[in-house]
Amino acid sequence: MALLTVDNLTVGYDSATGMTRAVDDVSFTIESGTSLGFVGESGCGKTTIGMALMGLLPDNARILHGNIILDDQNLIKISQEDFREIRGRKIAMIFQAAMNALNPVVRVGDQVAEMITTHQTAVSPVEISVKIEELFDLVGIPGDRINDYPHQYSGGMKQRAIIAMALACNPRLIIADEPTTALDVVVQDQILKEIIKIQNLLDTGFVFISHDIAVVARVCEKICVMYDGKIVETGTREEVFQAPVHPYTRQLLGSYLTLDNCNNIKVPYINSRLGQKGWEHGCALAPLCDNPMDKCDRLCPGWRQLSPTHGVRCFKKSTI
Ligand SMILES: Nc1ncnc2c1ncn2[C@@H]1O[C@H](COP(=O)(O)OP(=O)(O)OP(=O)(O)O)[C@@H](O)[C@H]1O
Numbered sequence: 001m002a003l004l005t006v007d008n009l010t011v012g013y014d015s016a017t018g019m020t021r022a023v024d025d026v027s028f029t030i031e032s033g034t035s036l037g038f039v040g041e042s043g044c045g046k047t048t049i050g051m052a053l054m055g056l057l058p059d060n061a062r063i064l065h066g067n068i069i070l071d072d073q074n075l076i077k078i079s080q081e082d083f084r085e086i087r088g089r090k091i092a093m094i095f096q097a098a099m100n101a102l103n104p105v106v107r108v109g110d111q112v113a114e115m116i117t118t119h120q121t122a123v124s125p126v127e128i129s130v131k132i133e134e135l136f137d138l139v140g141i142p143g144d145r146i147n148d149y150p151h152q153y154s155g156g157m158k159q160r161a162i163i164a165m166a167l168a169c170n171p172r173l174i175i176a177d178e179p180t181t182a183l184d185v186v187v188q189d190q191i192l193k194e195i196i197k198i199q200n201l202l203d204t205g206f207v208f209i210s211h212d213i214a215v216v217a218r219v220c221e222k223i224c225v226m227y228d229g230k231i232v233e234t235g236t237r238e239e240v241f242q243a244p245v246h247p248y249t250r251q252l253l254g255s256y257l258t259l260d261n262c263n264n265i266k267v268p269y270i271n272s273r274l275g276q277k278g279w280e281h282g283c284a285l286a287p288l289c290d291n292p293m294d295k296c297d298r299l300c301p302g303w304r305q306l307s308p309t310h311g312v313r314c315f316k317k318s319t320i
Contacts, residue, residue, distance in 0.1 A: 006066065009068065026049060031205065033205065036222045036224065037223045039224070042211060046211075050175045071090070071172065091172070092167070092175070094176040096178040100182075102162070104149065107148065108145070109147055112165050115169065116132075138164070155182070163194070181212075195208075213253060217237050229279075239309060245306065283314070296315060
């Protein structure tokens with residue numbers, strides 16, 4: 001049985017112009033000890049999925065449809081009080097630029113201790129100290145920095161501390177939303193290595209959210225490519241990188257430069273969201289597609305499963 005099963009999740013936001021769908025009929029599963037990455041351009045709904053999993057959607061958001069099942073419990077149906085109990089203990093989130101959220105006047109070790117005691121009441125001071133040392137060791141912060149204040153930490157160390165806080169109560173699922181975006185590339189590389197090490201050591205499920213397909217591919221064995229609220233392709237890292245089917249996935253991969261391929265630049269232009277048509281009348285990507293079919297402008301493509309792990313929302317049968 002999967003650790004997390006999300007079925008047909010649809011989330012809308014109330015706005016001055018009515019209800020807009022930010023997440024549209026999204027389904028996926030995650031097993032313990034595995035990682036799933038969501039990738040797509042800004043505004044495609046990645047953070048909304050993370051917030052729905054955490055029960056932290058803003059007041060103007062509404063779950064219009066779907067189920068979120070974690071360990072047999074349907075999170076759509078539970079009260080905010082029960083959700084508070086689950087957050088931190090069963091599901092933890094590393095937010096975008098979370099390192100700036102550390103309390104500047106509280107020692108970092110005390111902030112991690114607070115995380116532990118909020119969710120576990122029957123834990124002794126000695127057990128807390130041992131746990132903090134273990135966590136700092138796990139995320140690569142030297143033990144003699146436990147009593148420092150946040151301003152004494154570099155950006156990378158602050159982000160490591162945030163990861164330690166997320167791990168503090170041994171959650172079953174961690175959602176990391178752009179956890180390295182605010183860091184320079186060298187530190188980003190170190191933190192990604194740390195996350196991969198932690199994933200290999202723990203039995204935790206990981207949801208990793210990023211606009212950067214290269215980052216997602218490093219960390220996750222399965223990838224969901226999103227566009228305008230919908231998953232347009234999902235597969236293992238190998239399936240998505242070696243046999244991408246959706247034109248949008250191929251555009252994303254084409255715009256990914258490495259030192260190996262940057263001398264041979266052939267970056268396709270990914271059109272902006274301007275003029276975007278939505279999914280109501282055909283495929284939202286039809287105006288951006290390099291080779292659309294007639295029906296793409298009229299009909300919304302359904303989901304096609306290509307292998308047990310690889311699926312796509314596109315009418316076209318071949319990758320050409
Ligand atoms: N509180 C809100 N009220 C109204 N609309 C919102 C709200 N939050 C997000 N949206 C809209 O929902 C859509 C999805 O936003 P979301 O933040 O989930 O996307 P994202 O892919 O995570 O983008 P980013 O990478 O920029 O965070 C966008 O069109 C966004 O404008």
